[in-house]
Amino acid sequence: MKYIVCLKQTPDTAELPKITPEQALKGNEGVTKVMNPWDEYAVEEGIRLKERFGGETVAMSVGPDEVDEALKSAIAMGCDRAVRLWDEAFADSDYWSMALILAKGIEKDGGADIVLTGKMSVDGNAGAVAHGIACKLGVSLLTQVAKIVEVGDGKITVERLLDEGRETVTAPLPAVISVVKEINEPRYPTFIRIRKASRAQIPVFSAADLGIDPAQVGAAAARVTWTNLVKPEPKKREVVIIEGDTPEEKARKLLEYLIDVEKVL
């Protein structure tokens, strides 16, 4: 069995509020970057699949040199190796071009039985690239996956988290699986693995290596363009601290505000 985990490097969530629109548009946010938090669950699940069913787990990411750091943290967690896909032509690709690049990268690496992704990136917030990869590869897509029940016989059975409950679904392999946080608890890297990761050689594949025509990707091919980016209007909230001698008095006053002034209850 072979598992490929697609992961993105994103700004540390605590730093997101500091990023300016100018920095974001330049694609150089000037803040600490880490593995997209949602993708830690995908990496962990990729490692667990290897532990359960045997095989190899590979981390893959589209991005410039700095992204090696995120790929190394995936190796430090337990991935066997990593592959990076990058070319100047890839910059500003939309979701479907990004999915095409990843699909070509997966094929270049010899394919995978299971491709794992996070639920969404904390910067782009699209939650769409996994769907695109499945579409481009023409394989099964299972999203909102909270548990991998069984893999075997060329099939995979998972539990999906719906708004209304939990669904058990079976689909043929290969499959793209996008996981939710509930699926596992990501492990911390051990010292030995961090050492191994620091020495890892990460091959990089360009558009030419992947057989991608540069006109298919990047800003010019994008089906959607960002025409403006702003900070949200700061909500002017002046907190009213409710005083009172007893909890009952405070409760009563709060309800008066909510019912009579704000009319929201």
Next chain:
Amino acid sequence: MTILVWIDHHRGTVQPASWEAVGKARALAGDDKVVAVVMGQGVDDVAQQAIHYGADATYLYDDAVYAEFRYEPYTAAMKDAVSENDPALVLFPATTRGRDFSAFFACSADLGLAPDAQDVRFEDGKVVAKRPVYSGNMIATVEVKTTPAVVSLRPRTQPMPEADASRAGEVVRKGALMSEDEIPTKVEKFEEKEQGEVSLTDARIIVSGGRGVKGPEGFEPIRELAKVLGAAVGASRAAVDAGWISYDHQVGQTGKTVRPDVYIACGISGAIQHQAGMRESKIIVAINKDPEAPIFQIANYGIVDDLFKIVPALTEEAKKRLGK
């Protein structure tokens, strides 16, 4: 300029954000056509409701293959509806299923997608959407360059239209476009969530608990208050990670994004990652012992006190005031 709207329902129970999307489509279309698209089994009622909420017609794909949401038959049906109606815009509610389906459909039809938009409009014949990015820390204006454009609309960003049972429209009935044998994905089982719980994303009122509730039993007073207010129960990641409440209650960066009329945060400090999921609430109430907690910086109303005193008192007072 026809607008298609996909109606998200589970076994006939419609996610209200679908009607918000129909309302938005109606407002954008003016005299042009709004066509609802419904897939399911035995869901004539949903098809009619879509018309009551503002659609001119409904394309109804009714067959056993549509009984549960699956990418393959649903995508085939959506492509059929698009080819028959030639829309300028295909709208989806940005519910969990709506986001998933819109993404897969858009990619397989090679269309531009604006996911989880808070607004959408036509500008010089182009579809332009506004959507939060960087986890709500920035708002992007995006122009979709394909026709049709695909946009999913975040729940509770659009007004809920009124249903008008006297509205009439055509229901175009369509059957299966694929046979069951051609659909590789099989739904084996479905376990419903506990009954009577209000869903977080549609909730008008949310009462949330954090590490301050101290344990699973600490959610009892929170639940009681929620019940009296008809509210959904939310939680911080700290409470979820501690195992006091299940993950589907988590609000924030790695949980749900909500925008209720009132969000009552009890024993939640207001970390930036929690704020990412609830900052857009209309009114925020913070109940916290620590006057320095960051939650007070984004709250409209604050009570600096022990939640175990305040929350039960609120429940009792609310029973009196709301006559329950």
